[in-house]
Amino acid sequence: MNETTTAGPQVPGTGVDGHFAVWAPHLGRVRLRLGGADDPHPRLLPMERDRDGWWHTHADGAGPGTDYAYLLDDDPTPLPDPRSQRQPHGVHAPGRVHDHTAFTWTDTAWTGRALPGAVVYELHVGTFTPEGTLTAAAERIDHLVSLGVTHVQLMPVNAFDGTHGWGYDGVLWYAVHEPYGGPDALKAFVDACHGRGLAVLLDVVHNHLGPSGAYLPRFGPYFSGENDWGPALNLDGPDSDPVRRHVLDNALGWLRHYHLDGLRLDAVHALRDDRATPILAELSAETDALATALGRPLSLIAESDRNDPRTVTPIEAGGLGMTAQWADDIHHALHTALTGETHGYYADFAGPDALAGTLTRVFRHEGTYSTFRRRTHGAPVDTARTPGHRFLAYLSTHDQIGNRARGDRMAEHASPDLLACGAALVLCSPYTPMIFMGEEWAATTPWPFFASFPDPDLAEGVRRGRRREFAALGWNEEDIPDPMDPATRDSAVLDWSQPAREPHAEVLETYRALTALRRTEPELADPxxxxxxxxxxxxxxxxxxxxxxxxxxxxxxxxxxxxxxxxxxxxxxxxxxxxxxxxxxxxxxxxxxxxxxxxxxxxxxxxxxx
Structure with missing residues (x-):
């Protein structure tokens, strides 16, 4: 019998029916606080602990729209619920009870879109439009439809501190970032996309917490050990069953409550898990079960640095069962061929056989030496049994642009004609193509790293860290954008006047023609x-x-x-x-x-x- 995570007590939408529950197994006292942060007379209710470490209480008269938080032991500071569905006043404030059943959907005829044959479009809500909201993004759906994409992949929208950021510093995994519009705005975006035939994927981050508002460890042993970003999630140590359930419920909740068609799972190599059944396999199995119940396909796309084909190998064949994974090696080979850059990890992709070999075999490092890592890396893909649609290929991603010192796009280093050649290589390949927003018209707006942490000490720490990182690579400090300056975020907003001007218009028409050919020429879609x-x-x-x-x-x-x-x-x-x-x-x-x-x-x- 396979090892699985027991669900423990069922936790309904917190507070919707007056029942509140929170997991805090090692605390001596937990109280429910009803009322906003500035409420001079909040209502305090004691909670009772069950044998599994869950604290419960029932609050008469509390329901949707009620603000609430928890008081832990004798600490007078109210903390938001780790499973809060809405944070109208930010990640440090009380949450608000939210009824997911209250939204009126119009997508009852939507039967979903499977990933095979897809063209994915990666979109950052905060810079896709000047307004930076889900409502404003929905007004650009016509552009996505005319481009010919099939799946919109939203970068993380869960709650993080500040107004603007990439989204990977999230701390409340269940709540939609309020400056983007909150939970109903996400539902309206998905509903509108479904109405135009577009599937919607969401990028989720379970491998770490952001640096501000990370109260999860105050409640229980959610973290153990370290990964590249700090504390690592406790997936296999003592008290890890509810931690795993926290992740699984979060992932399945996005799919169920928001009618999403799949998830992109950030940096799964940082999920340290020594269980007999890894959490990714468990998530894959539960997602398949949910897809059967909903009657539509659901996709899980992993970002993994391992170059491990087991990520997309079916569970029954000993793999993790992910639908697909990002293929960074294909990007690196294309980037090197188009721009001539050979520094850093691009050095391994400069050889005469690098481009053809990587395009043919998916991974450049397939059990071979990586000079950047200074070790042997990866394993070969069985190309006779593994279809190409299980790997996403791309010229650009938020990572590959944003982790450059200036956030400069490929359009700064390659001509529009060369970019068109790159687009053809991606869109005529047997892989699942992905386009990063603006790439389709060779956008010249940069996409640098930016954040807006209100804490001045944290802001200065991020600013110094960014400068120190790139100064070590030889960059002059004055050439590195200040990530905390609002102008840095503003510089990343797409310029929607560009698609109507040359040479951008011609590049856009090339992308549209190539996506259309994938639909009309079966040989191009053959995986x-x-x-x-x-x-x-x-x-x-x-x-x-x-x-x-x-x-x-x-x-x-x-x-x-x-x-x-x-x-x-x-x-x-x-x-x-x-x-x-x-x-x-x-x-x-x-x-x-x-x-x-x-x-x-x-x-x-x-x-x-x-």
Whole structure:
């Protein structure tokens, strides 16, 4: 029998029916405080502890809209509920009872969208529009539909301290960040997306807490040991069952209450878990069960630094059962090929075989030496059994831009024509393509790291830490944006006038054409990696997709590429080209997607059966 986490006592939507419960197993006294932070006469109710460490009480007259907090032992400071569903006054203030059943949904006909065949769009609510709200983001849904994406992946929206930030400093995992609009604004966004045929994914962070408002450890042993960001979640030590349940209930609650179509799980390699059944496998199984109950597909996309194919291997085959994982190595190979950058981890992607090898096998490091890590890293993907849609491929992500000193995008280092070639390589690959907001028109707005912690000491500490980090890499301090300056956030807001101007408009039309081709050309959406090939030679790259060939010239000079079969017709091209039998002439920094004579094709994989 597999080891699983017992759910313990059922915890309903806190306070909705007058029942309040909180897990605090090692405290001697817990009281419920009803009333706002400034209420001069709050109502205090004693709570009773059960044998599992949960404290309970019933408050007559308390229901949706009631502000509440907990008093722990003899500390007079009221603390928000770790499972608070709404924080209208920030992460240090009392929570508010929220009834999830009160929202009126219009998506009853929505049957969901599975990840195979998807095009994902990563979106940060706070900088997608100048307003930085979910309501304002919903007003741009037409753009997403016309772009041809199928899934919108929201960066974290759970509550964090301050107004603006990336969202990875969240501390209350169940509550929607109030400056974004709160819980009903997220529901309205999802409802509107579903009405236009778009699925919605949410980035969730369970591997650490932000530095401000992190009261979770005050309640119980939620953390044990350390990871790269500080205390690590207690997933396998004493009292870890309720901690695991906290994570599972949070993940499933997002899917259930907000009608989300899946989750992106941040940095799962930092979830230290020595159980026989890892929490990711447990989450996968419970998500599958929920999908069956809801009658629509639900996806789990992991960010993992391990280069471990077991992340997406089914549970029954000994894996973790994730639907997909981010493939950073593909990004690194493309970035190096398009920009020529070879510093840091890009050094391992500068070899002549790096681009074709990574595109073909997913991981550059597959049990091979990583100079950046100074050790052997990763394991090979079984390309005969693992479909390409289990890996997300991309030119840009919030991490790969925002963790640069200035937050500079690839558009600053590669021409629009080269960016179009990169887009073609991603969107014509067998992987699940992902686009980072603004990339589709070669946005020139940067996307640097920013935050807005009200505590001046914390703000200064973040500012100094950022400068120290990049000064060690040779950057001048004056060239590093101040992450706490509101102007840094403002600089990251997309400029929505750019898509109507050249060269941005042409890049946008290229993206739209390529996403459309994935829908109309089955060979481009085919996820079988053993029927896919990539070849690269001195800036000339060819992808084989059935009878389709994507030929890219990443050099500035015109070139000739010899294909494996005669060209029959051009499907789509970004620049001047002509074909003579198997010879394809391409202008500098351009690509052509052509169909070749199928009778002359030698497929890279096994012959079809049946």
């Amino acid at each position: 079988r990696l053993d029927r896919f090939a990539a070849e690269a030679d001195g800036g000339r790259v060819v992808l084989t997709r059935g009878t389709l060939r994507l030929a890219c010239n990443l050099t500035a000079e015109d070139t000739e590429i010899t294909l494996d079969a005669p060209v029959r017709t051009t499907v789509f091209a970004s620049g001047k080209h002509d074909a003579d039998g198997t010879r394809l002439h391409l202008a500098g920094e351009s690509f052509a997607l052509v169909r070749v004579d199928g009778s002359a094709v030698r497929h890279p994989g096994p012959p079809p059966t049946g």
